[in-house]
Amino acid sequence: MAAKSSLFKVILLGDGGVGKSSLMNRYVTNKFDAHLFHTIGVEFLNKELEVDGHLVTMQIWDTAGQERFRSLRTPFYRGSDCCLLTFSVDDSQSFLNLGNWKKEFIYYADVKEPDSFPFVVLGNKLDVADRQVSTEDAQQWCRENGNFPYYETSAKDATNVAVAFEEAVRRVLAVEDRGDHLIHTDTVNLHRKPRSSATCC
Amino acid sequence: MTFPVTQVIFEQDGIFIHPSTDSSEFQDSLTSGFLRILDKDSSSVVQWAQCPGDGRHRSVEQQQSYETEWDMVNTVSFKKKPSTNGEAPERTSGAFLFNVSDLKTIKVKTEGWCRLTFCLKEHVTLPDLHFHQGGSDSFLDSLRGFLLLTQSPGDQSFLVVSSQSKALSQSFENLLDDATFGLVQKFKNDPYTTTLGGFSKVTNYIFDAFRGPEMAHRQRPAEEVADLISEAIPGLEVNQQEEPGFEVITRIDLGPRPAVWRGEPVSAEAWAEHIDAEGRVQNVAQLKEAVFKGGLCHAARREGWKFLLGYFPWDTTREERKGLHKRKTDEYFRMKLQWKSVSEEQERRNSRLRDYRSLIEKDVNRTDRTNKFYEGPDNPGLILLHDILMTYCMYDFDLGYVQGMSDLLSPILYVMENEVDAFWCFVSFMDQMHQNFEEQMQGMKAQLIHLSTLLRLLDLSFWNYLESQDSGYLYFCFRWLLIRFKRELSFQGVLRLWEVMWTGLPCQNFHLLVCLHLFVCACLCALCEDIMRAHYLYLPQFPHPQDLPSSVGEILGFHADSEQSKLDGSEFGLLDSPQPPRRWHTQDLGEDFIPNGNGHLRETHDVYKLAYIL
Numbered sequence A: 001m002a003a004k005s006s007l008f009k010v011i012l013l014g015d016g017g018v019g020k021s022s023l024m025n026r027y028v029t030n031k032f033d034a035h036l037f038h039t040i041g042v043e044f045l046n047k048e049l050e051v052d053g054h055l056v057t058m059q060i061w062d063t064a065g066q067e068r069f070r071s072l073r074t075p076f077y078r079g080s081d082c083c084l085l086t087f088s089v090d091d092s093q094s095f096l097n098l099g100n101w102k103k104e105f106i107y108y109a110d111v112k113e114p115d116s117f118p119f120v121v122l123g124n125k126l127d128v129a130d131r132q133v134s135t136e137d138a139q140q141w142c143r144e145n146g147n148f149p150y151y152e153t154s155a156k157d158a159t160n161v162a163v164a165f166e167e168a169v170r171r172v173l174a175v176e177d178r179g180d181h182l183i184h185t186d187t188v189n190l191h192r193k194p195r196s197s198a199t200c201c
Numbered sequence B: 001m002t003f004p005v006t007q008v009i010f011e012q013d014g015i016f017i018h019p020s021t022d023s024s025e026f027q028d029s030l031t032s033g034f035l036r037i038l039d040k041d042s043s044s045v046v047q048w049a050q051c052p053g054d055g056r057h058r059s060v061e062q063q064q065s066y067e068t069e070w071d072m073v074n075t076v077s078f079k080k081k082p083s084t085n086g087e088a089p090e091r092t093s094g095a096f097l098f099n100v101s102d103l104k105t106i107k108v109k110t111e112g113w114c115r116l117t118f119c120l121k122e123h124v125t126l127p128d129l130h131f132h133q134g135g136s137d138s139f140l141d142s143l144r145g146f147l148l149l150t151q152s153p154g155d156q157s158f159l160v161v162s163s164q165s166k167a168l169s170q171s172f173e174n175l176l177d178d179a180t181f182g183l184v185q186k187f188k189n190d191p192y193t194t195t196l197g198g199f200s201k202v203t204n205y206i207f208d209a210f211r212g213p214e215m216a217h218r219q220r221p222a223e224e225v226a227d228l229i230s231e232a233i234p235g236l237e238v239n240q241q242e243e244p245g246f247e248v249i250t251r252i253d254l255g256p257r258p259a260v261w262r263g264e265p266v267s268a269e270a271w272a273e274h275i276d277a278e279g280r281v282q283n284v285a286q287l288k289e290a291v292f293k294g295g296l297c298h299a300a301r302r303e304g305w306k307f308l309l310g311y312f313p314w315d316t317t318r319e320e321r322k323g324l325h326k327r328k329t330d331e332y333f334r335m336k337l338q339w340k341s342v343s344e345e346q347e348r349r350n351s352r353l354r355d356y357r358s359l360i361e362k363d364v365n366r367t368d369r370t371n372k373f374y375e376g377p378d379n380p381g382l383i384l385l386h387d388i389l390m391t392y393c394m395y396d397f398d399l400g401y402v403q404g405m406s407d408l409l410s411p412i413l414y415v416m417e418n419e420v421d422a423f424w425c426f427v428s429f430m431d432q433m434h435q436n437f438e439e440q441m442q443g444m445k446a447q448l449i450h451l452s453t454l455l456r457l458l459d460l461s462f463w464n465y466l467e468s469q470d471s472g473y474l475y476f477c478f479r480w481l482l483i484r485f486k487r488e489l490s491f492q493g494v495l496r497l498w499e500v501m502w503t504g505l506p507c508q509n510f511h512l513l514v515c516l517h518l519f520v521c522a523c524l525c526a527l528c529e530d531i532m533r534a535h536y537l538y539l540p541q542f543p544h545p546q547d548l549p550s551s552v553g554e555i556l557g558f559h560a561d562s563e564q565s566k567l568d569g570s571e572f573g574l575l576d577s578p579q580p581p582r583r584w585h586t587q588d589l590g591e592d593f594i595p596n597g598n599g600h601l602r603e604t605h606d607v608y609k610l611a612y613i614l
């Protein structure tokens, strides 16, 4: 079991333009492309990594922030193991919308236990000079909404990007461990769809 | 599991059929039956069955029987019930059942009482139903809950089912919200699956439409492709089995691939030859066909696109166009002034304008920034892009700005190099694309359904395979359709493809076929990588153009036009994965390239061949 690479599905949500695609791109390719197109629909990339001795394939799903594309992204929420709620520290509206994103996710992902679902909050564009959202406000929101880990990132200069994605994996692993202890049966993968990873068969 | 609930939407006894057309038997052979509309799993059927006995009381047994019967319905079929006893003449025991989605027309005749004749797709005509005791109106009203019925302009007694049925969009509603991509379910219940599963005639039809010089098929641009296909059905060779009404369509091999020629792009000189002394365009059909075959040289684009897009009517004189241009210029600047003159104060109170502006600003910075025309921080191209999009918000404030529009405008502005002309060409293009961007995205939904239908028609088993993968593969095509392949091809490739599509040849929904082609190519890329797994089918980045079979380029004419055919790919692969699945370097996808012994691969190859015909 431990030797097998497991597939995690991580989804990036947040307002248009906060830097979701840039974050994914930075993490997977370690590049920042200021000329990226805005996202239409959904896209994903895979990244293999090792966290605390676990070999993991992370499937990162990047979504379009615009309201009009909602019906396109919501079908993909299901089966997510972790949700990265993203805002931009230079855009207060994107911070105010975090709650809506969380709600939308819980509703469409059909999360069984919303209270214990692993969310991670990212405040992106840390490198930008004129901030509109303070670290304290963001931390407070995270505390009040379920004690979510909070990271201030910059896709542009790579600050905290890898750390944040790795934290996402740790969160998922933590939830799984708890699940294993509770269940004590053979039916382990209850909360994960048996999506086969590339290494199976 | 809960049982699917069957709902009776309409029910009436005493609806008559006279099974024989022989009028002498008329009165004697009337068969009374009940007519029902049943709704199950959001699929609806119309059922007529003979009443046993007096037909007034249905027993529980009977209810069950139509339940089970329902489950067997997979196709448009006449069921010959075994006659209950020897006395009943066999021809009176017919019963029928069809899915409302198969209904094409209803003929309404009133001669004392009302008589309805149902004609289904594939030109199946059912026995007339006689409403001796009335009730036809309420029956039709119930049907209207599922279908859009309109009177045929030619013959008032014909009700025609509109292709965009309510039921269809409704089921798409479910599809979009259902994380299991309810399509699987929907289409499995769809009677088409079985009947049209053997798709040979369809393919031949498409084959014909794209092949020879015979232009007959091109005369029906207004038809939706899905309609084209159902029209093609009567030409099918149907094996009538012993049991009448059951059709088995055998699959016919496509045969050798036809040669595909691309013409030379139409040059500015060649274009000018079509202009008469007063400036009217002559032989428009011929000109369009030349553009369809070879596209336009870049020098001919600025003029040509205005006509192709409909900004300039073909039959206007030079003088008339001068006047038109003058009026359009005034109109543009009037609208531009409207948003330009909104003060910051005002904008603070206008959240919609504010939102549009902020979206536009964000997107202009993310549109074709590697193209010379939009490169760098203070490129005037960016300001034009911004201003035209803002002015479009004034032109159509309800729609405003929706993401994707900047992608549609950018090539137009690049070609026009003029704010006013670019704006009005964009307006014309948006007229075509409007539905895709509206709140409910009806246009997109309809297209995705059409696409799925096409795929199913072309290759049922491949389609089945995709469906079974729960992959949401249709979403994969969303961006392609919304912005017409804008990000899937090189910039020059987009210019070529768009002008070809704007000719409206060979059919209105040509882009769906292009889409299918690209889709199949993409799947093949995945197949060749032996990664035909559901999640890989999303292919977040489309294969690099150089990795596509050269046929795509050839078909679209990218190679014919060497001066501009640099498939630089800079617009490509916005997200480069660390190990891009790009082992596929073969220039074409030969038969031998497909691994043998795998049904899916074989099937796919056929689709590929089909797509190639494009």
Ligand SMILES: Nc1nc2c(ncn2[C@@H]2O[C@H](COP(=O)(O)OP(=O)(O)OP(=O)(O)O)[C@@H](O)[C@H]2O)c(=O)[nH]1
Pocket: A014, A015, A016, A017, A018, A019, A020, A021, A022, A023, A033, A034, A035, A036, A037, A038, A039, A040, A063, A064, A065, A066, A124, A125, A126, A127, A128, A153, A154, A155, A156, A157, B365, B366
């Ligand atoms: N300074 C700075 N700019 C960034 C950063 N991350 C992203 N950007 C820029 O912000 C803009 C939006 O970034 P995207 O990654 O396209 O945003 P998104 O969240 O994917 O937006 P949608 O696809 O529309 O939902 C782009 O112009 C990026 O170059 C960052 O960390 N710092």
Ligand SMILES: [Mg+2]
Pocket: A020, A021, A022, A037, A038, A039, A062, A063, A064
């Ligand atoms: Mg994005």
